[in-house]
Amino acid sequence: MELRKITIYGYGKLENITFSIHSPIHVFYGENEAGKSTIMSFIHSILFGFPTKQQTELRYEPKLQHKYGGKLEIFFPEIGLATIERVKGKSSGDVTVTLEDGRRGQEELLTELLAGIDKGLYQSIFSFNLHGLQNVQQLRGEELGRFLFSTGAVGSDRLLKVENELQKELDIRYKPNGKKPAINEKLQALRDKHSQLKSAEKENNQYEHLLTKKRKLEKEKQLIEADLKKEEHEKRLLEEWIKIRGIVQEKVVLEQKLATYKELHFPQNGLTRWEALKEKLLSIEAEIRNVEARALEIDQELSSIPTQEELLSAEHNILLAVEKFPVYEQLQNRQTQVENQMKKIEEEIDSLKSKLHLPIEEEILLKESNTSIFLKEQCAQAASKQRRLKEQKEELDERLKAEQAALESLEEAVKIDKQKLLPKEERARLEEHVQSDHQVRWNKEKAELLSREISQLEAQGKLEEKRMKLNTIITSGLSIFLLLVGTGALVFGQWVLTIICFTVCVVYFFVFLSGRKLAKNEIRKKEHKLALVKEEHAQLLVTFEKGQGVSRYEAQKLEEDTTRREKFTQLQFKLEQQNESYERVLQGFEKWEANFLSHQKLLRQLANELKIPYELATQQIYDAFLLIEEWKAKDRERNSYLQELKEIHQEREQIISKISYFFEQFMENEKDTIANMCYRLKTALTEEKKKRDRIEALQRKKADLSEAMDKYQTEYNRYLEEKNDLFSIAGVTEEEKFHEKAAMEMEKGKYKERLATINGQLEMANIAKNHIPVYQQILDPELQLEEKKGILDRLASRIQELVEEVAATNFSISRIESGGTYTDLLHTFKQFQSEFKEDVREWAKFAVAKQLLAKTIEQYKQKQLPAMLQKAEENLAFLTEGKYIRIVPKEEGAGFLVESHHHLFYEAKELSQGTTEQLYLSIRIALAQTFYQNFGFPFIIDDSFVNFDEKRTDKVIQLLKKCEQNQLIFFTCHRHLLKYFPDESLHVLPAEERETSL
Template identity: 40%
Template sequence: MKIIEIHIYGYGQLENLKITNLSDFQVFYGENEAGKSTIMAFIHGILFGFPTKQQFDLRYEPKHSSKYGGKIRIYHEEHGYAVIERIKGKAAGDVKVVMDSGVIGGEELLKELTGNFDKSLYQAIFSFNLQGLQNIHQLKDEDIGKFLFSAGTLGTEQLSKAETFLQRELDLRFKPTGKKPLLNERLQALHEISGELKKAAAKNKEYESLITKNDVLQEEMLAITDALQELAKKMEKLNEWKRIEPIVKEERRIKKELNELGEIRFPARGMERMEKLNQLIHPYQAEIVSISDRIENMKQELTTIEPTISLLENEPAILRLLNQIPIMEQWNLEKQQCEVKLAELEDKLSITREKLHLSLNEDDILAINTNIYMRNQVEIVSRKRQKLEETKVELEAQYQEEKNGLEEIEKDVRFVERQVLSKQERLQLEEHINAATDKKSLEWELNSIQEQIEIFKLANERDKTAKENINKQKRIQFFLFEFILFGLLLYGMFTKQWVLFSFGVLGCIGIALFMMKSTKPIKEEKVKQKLNGLLDKETNLRQKIESAKYLDITKLENQLQLDNQRLDELQLLKMSLKQQQIQYNKALTKLEEWEKESSQNKEQLLSISNELKIPEYIAVMFLQEAFELIEQCKSIYREKKQLQERLGQINQLQDEIEEGLKSYENRFLEVKGLDLHNSAYLLRNKLKEEHEKQIKSQERNGKLADLIADLKQKSQELVLLQSEHDKLLQTANTETELQFYERGEKAEKQAFLLERYNHLLSQLQYATLPEQAWESYLSIHDCDEVIAGLNLEASKFHSKLKELQENQASIKYEIQILEEGGVYSDILHHYKQKKFELEEAAKEWSVYCLSQQILAQTIDKYKNIHLPRMLSKAEEYMSILTDGSYNKIHLQKSGSGFLVEREDHTLFEAKELSQGTMEQLYVSIRLSLATTLYEKYQFPIIIDDSFVNFDAKRTNKVIELLKTLEGNQLLFFTCHAHLLPLFQRENILSIEKGAIQVIH
């Protein structure tokens, strides 16, 4: 759920206030009493109802306006957009919910949107403020772990308060070795009165007989009561089956349908993706057809403006001829100058070849590559060769220095590693320290168990004595009945009255079986089991105390501290070793790089010498000088050759100019037989016209190329879309779109059935009837008929119980007559009164004890099933908030609370952490609770200045963590301006005197 808009009609000091476009991370800034708390209370009031007058929360009724309430617009992932409006009306206000789909509802629809959350649960999970952190500061050391555990389960400290309250109430009522608790006092008083009662009862045998009969009737009544309770349990199970029967049958039906559908392969959002692809493919096909038509039209236009390619190809030659016409008379003078310069070049060439002293002819020298790149390569290789020789000495010295330093540090590391304790030795040392530390608690626990053993032994002896007396009396009664029935059996046998004989036989057998059944020692076995368990615990505790007795804790702690110091020293040495290894590798890398560069330089040198055709010894010593001489030779040869060629050209050009112009005139001009100047003028004009055609043709060809490229791109995109289309069909294992849509409908049906199936399973998980018993109950055709039969059987038991109660009342009346005769009756009355008071107090104590056991079972179930996933996310948040200093959170082995593991694997209880770290742990647990166990309820998380006690670094960390949360909208309220630079400006709203403005 995300809140999009807030419109307050009237709420506290805020009137007619509208806030729109709330972001996923919205910050509300304002000074004290600016209205931040009012906006938070307004959000809670709209979603969960205005506070009633009987509640302690403020109602925020406007003082100067009759309007009370407002509305918010939300976006719900499942139901879409909706407007929730609540105004003054009944106690919690009148609410109206309007969905964008047109659905209109009230409280029921709002509960569906809010997942049936109430205000207290929402505030406990998704809304927390400074009060939660202050509660940690006010707690005692032993209560901090319980408070954090409670915050991780319910979001508040209620669980911790409940545990403390139950334990306090139990201690007030009973302690195994106490005297002041209520049960202890009443047990002692009852024991004293019981002694006096036994002395008075010994004077009246008739009274004892009546008491025995009363006890027999009491046992029969207890047996009938147990039978009635068993019938009640059966009826309770049948009623529970009657409630869940339609759910179970629907679950079986849906499971069968899912099995019939089988596994369906279908891509995620496949039908939606197929529709989008079809919407894209058709426009692309139309564009491709349009572009193809334009390309054909452009090609037809190009054929009409095609230039004369042959003329343009010969343009350089024609222009050369035209440009040479004015200088034909200068060529004769140029001939004479060329002949003089050729003689000078011959002398200069002879001197240069003597310096170079290479047996190379003119063609070989001219073939040598001496371009600018080669000159640059020669200079670079020469300078590089000199620089490499200078660098080699420095690198070798540096390498030897780093190598010696690395060997020295490795030696120190090996020495310290031999002194550090092994992991097994360290664990054994920590166990000895913990054992010695827990010696007092073990002794206290041993005393407590010994007291319990004494209590059980005394109780066992009392039970044995009482049972022996009862069994003795029962045996006398059984033998008496057996003797009467046996006489009846003999009488029937001698008189041949077989009915009496059969009745005597069956009576004897029945009484014998009843006697055997009644003598089974059920209660004694349970007492023995509990006593044996306590004796085993006593033995284990004695062994632990004996093992801890001979430990010198000071010596062990010093040994552990010394090992910690060595571990720190080893860590520093390893860091130094790692740094030195880096320096050594750098030096080694530099040497390898020098070898590589030297080899490359030598290869380049040999390559250049081969290319310049000079010996290797000259290349090594005089590469640059040899290159300059070769360049000079090449320059002279080229100049000489150019002069010779120029002389030939001058001779040829004079003959070729007229022939060339005549040839082009005949090929490209319509008029023939013109003089040289007119022919040249017409050729120039012809070239100009063809150039204009060529420019137009190039423009059209450019446009044609663009169209062809566009066509190619559109075709490729169409191929990609068609490939995606085919891929969807292939993923769904279908060949046609019709088959694809049919399979999509099956997949949707399967998803709907799975959702319904999971909903039914969530309803059945709260059923009290175990799943193993469902099959037997499915065979019942009419539950009401079976329940009616059980009710009839119960009524029979009630009738029998009433008859026994009447007999017991008669016996009690006779006992009362005897008791009214003297002191015995007073003592008995006093005894029964004390016994009643003890039973009532014991019942009250058992209620608290049972509540404590149920709470402990609930905590254990939560710890084993739900808490590990929440703790995993809390560890991630804790690591972020503490820069990895604390990265593990463990559960206490017994009770409730956490152990926090530091990066050096040291464990701390919550009470041992600093206040700041404890608050970071609380924030981690609260945020992980909302993002894991309640992740399906993506409600807005409201935070009200909960981090004002953090320093700047911790505040930055927690804000960075909040920015990484996804799924839930964050509403952050603060009155501290120094926090605003941590947020984006567009996400900050300033509240001032009931007005809202965006901070720029």
């Protein structure tokens, strides 16, 4: 992609500014606060959104207007020119993308154009500033190597920050030999609590015995409860058997009765099926009688309808002839129209003859005159040129008069203004006087400035003398005070204080002398400067007194002559221009005459082609052509109408003969009009067709009745077969015997229905069917039920005893635990154990994350890093002029080793600061050349190389220029860097633009 245009509506202090970019390398130069960083931030914001208020980046919202945002015009090789506009809206702004083909979109289309690259990744790979190199300068030791490795992976120190954050989180939680981390502290506390808990357990032997007894009692209670459930289940089954014993006996009786009907055979739903079948048989018999009666009626009607077959055979030809009658009427109307058109054309031809009024025979004009399209175009052009030549002649006459008058006027004005000019000797004298007057004024102004400087220097000298006197008084007083203090200390035997006082006094005295000497030197310098200024001031006063002023009249006279000379020069220039204009008009006359003669020759040729006189051609050549062309067209149209009249007459005769033929053949031999003959023929055909349609309809009905008769007969036979089948199954031949067996079948069904009800009740009972025979063998189920109740009472009594014993044991255990020591220790231990597990899980998450990061780095070193390092090595060798030739990743962890041309390996921390920065830039550029080479985003650089010397700066810029697939946008405030870039790629942000627009 290539940035073509930057338009800023409002961004920071930038308002209503447009920058056009026409080259792959573009430089923005300006002083500090000229807006370079603002423009760079603007490009990022339009592409990736304005920074939100929660982010630390500046939003650059304008202070003096409400419009916030702008647009970029970017060229994409696959798509063309795209306009990306972003203005104030939601948190990151409202974006609109417009493509060259008219397609529009928002964030989704912009993401598609940028291939999913976000702001962080773009700034990591393609955007440089001074802070990136400053980060390199602040790192030391192993951290520097890991930083460079992180840059080689993602373009920034993001990988290094993640690794450091993970290690920091792990160290906060646990260190192998540490004491303060949370896991270390809780592990020690957990060990202490465990020791206390074990001691408490040893002192509670009785407690363990009670717990064992409690477990035994609870186990016994569970066994008895199981027996109790089993006995209760058996009791419920006995109660259920007592309830269903009666219906089981009824089931046995029903099964015995059904056995007596074992030999009975009767069709399922036989009686119902016979009744329905009997009804169908009676219905079909009635339908058959009805069909026979209707068929007889149809035969009688067919024999009573007479037909005329010859008329129907000729139906097609008759209809073709009759349908021509509307054509006949149209032909009559068309004949009338054509005759009227013929009269009109004759009148128009007479009118054209009168307009042309040529002494030429009509046949010669119509046959021999040339009216081709080519000649028509020539005539039109000739007529147009004739008009233009006439207009040009009139225009040239007017211009000649105007130019001649203007020339004469200018010559007179030049002559008058030349007489008003001063002679050369007089003008030279006045110029000399004015120049000397300007020098005098300048000397006077400089003398005033020197006078003020003399006053300032004298005042500063007095101030320095006062300051020296004040310093002398302060120094004398302080020295006397120190000497007195030192003497007093000596009298009292304070040797240390005495030495300090005398030492301070001596040092202060020497400092005072040194300062006094410097002050005197400064005073002497100012006195010397004052003397020089006074001398220069005196010389200027002498020059001013000798100078002579120029009179106001002379200055005004010189100024008026200067104005006249400027006006005279302008008039001379106008006169030259007017002479040239006059000559051009004369040349135009000559050119017009040549064109006119050539055009007259062409008119003679065209007149011969049209067979018209030359005089008519010179006046109205194109009009004459149009009239002749129209005359020929009318003649062709008249001939066409004559031919059409002939064809109409022939077609009418054919229609009449056909209609008359059919009328005489099928109607009575009588005369009539064509319209009546058509009507009577059509009426006869219609009547005959109705008879034919009625016969066909009756025949179809007869066929339908025959088909229905076959259908009813087939159905009747099928129903008879069904009747025989039913009676055969029942083993009877008469309907009365069939009804008797039907009654027996109904009684059998009732028994089955009752048996099914009993079986359903037995299914709902709690006793399974296979267990019923067992219960049938019980002689006295009521007695056995009473025995089960006694067993249940004994088991319930034992459970109650066990509950009381468990309660007593629990009471004893709770009494032992009432002291709280063991319970509290156990609770505290469990709580500490739970908290420790949570902390360990939290530590494990960060440990796994760090391990995954290490594995990812290892995979990156093995698969993706070699391609990038190969390009980075080429870049580093170019930047260092072959001093360093290889970049090798460390075998373990993150970091690089750099090989010199002497084949010595250095860690990043062992390199110089400048070489480290070159290594950093080599890796950043290599990322753009390898992993991100298909994106082709511009490099945006903001004064990143100001710490490099001239040689290293030249190498870096040469390397960036080699990246031809990436546009280079460079921001700088250093003028010495501009020599590396062409002048046409430079955009200077001047002071005026910064003060007003920025």
